[in-house]
Amino acid sequence: MLVVGSDHGGYELKMAILEMLRDKGIACADFGTDGSDSVDYPDYAAKVAGAVSSGDAELGILICGTGIGMSISANKFSKVRAALVHDEFTAQMAREHNNANILVMGGRVLSCDQGKKLVAIWLATEFEGDRHQNRLDKITAFEQQATTQ
Ligand code: RB5
Numbered sequence: 611m612l613v614v615g616s617d618h619g620g621y622e623l624k625m626a627i628l629e630m631l632r633d634k635g636i637a638c639a640d641f642g643t644d645g646s647d648s649v650d651y652p653d654y655a656a657k658v659a660g661a662v663s664s665g666d667a668e669l670g671i672l673i674c675g676t677g678i679g680m681s682i683s684a685n686k687f688s689k690v691r692a693a694l695v696h697d698e699f700t701a702q703m704a705r706e707h708n709n710a711n712i713l714v715m716g717g718r719v720l721s722c723d724q725g726k727k728l729v730a731i732w733l734a735t736e737f738e739g740d741r742h743q744n745r746l747d748k749i750t751a752f753e754q755q756a757t758t759q
Contacts, residue, residue, distance in 0.1 A: 613667040615641035615654040620673025620680075620717035622646075623725045627671060630726045636733070639667075655683030662711050663687040670712040671729065677716035684712050688753050691746070696720070701728040705735035707742050 612631065616624035621643055631638040641657040643649045651674040661667035670692075672680035677694040684692035693710035695701045696719065704710040713732045715725050737743075 611667045612636060612638040612669045612671065613641050613658050613661050614638055614671045614673075615643075615658040616673040616717065617643055617649050617651040617654055617675070617680075618646050619651075619675030620677075620715070623673050623715065623717040623720065623722055624671075626722035627673075627726055627729055630729065651679040652683045655680050656687075659684040659687040659690045659692065659712060663689050665689075668711070672712055672714045673717045673725070675716060675718040677714045677719065681714040684714065688757075689750075691749070695728055695732070698728065698731055701731040702735050705732050706738050709737040709742070709746060 614624055614628055628638060628640055642654055655672055658670040658672050662670045672684055672692065674680045681692050681694040684690050690712055691708055691710045692712035692714050693704035693708055694714040695704050701713070704713060713729060715728060720728070
């Protein structure tokens with residue numbers, strides 16, 4: 611299950627991505643927002659990152675105006691690796707090296723066509739594991755330290 615959320619700054623791109631995912635037959639859920647009225651991005655980051663953190667969803671996509679607020683918010687949740695991507699290379703690396711389980715984009719940075727392309731690349735790319743897994747294990751250790759401090 612792939613869950614998708616945005617604020618008003620990412621609404622248009624979110625709707626374009628949901629349409630693409632449904633056309634491809636990929637199971638997905640829309641966690642809002644539901645229009646262009648101004649909302650607070652942390653509320654939507656919490657819905658998507660919370661679902662990924664709990665294991666209710668395997669993957670998530672978050673979009674705000676720049677992607678910055680969504681990435682800061684989502685990475686506060688344990689087990690979340692949210693990657694803000696801007697182009698084809700960063701979308702590929704987000705999975706190949708970082709095994710990002712949430713893809714973050716800026717709806718005021720990318721066109722809908724660009725955003726859809728980055729999602730397709732992230733979904734099609736495989737994590738390389740190996741030395742990259744060692745690095746992710748070190749990040750996981752930070753989470754465990756934080757909960758004991
Ligand atoms: C909303 O105006 C804007 O601040 C938000 O979409 C995002 O870019 C925050 O990082």
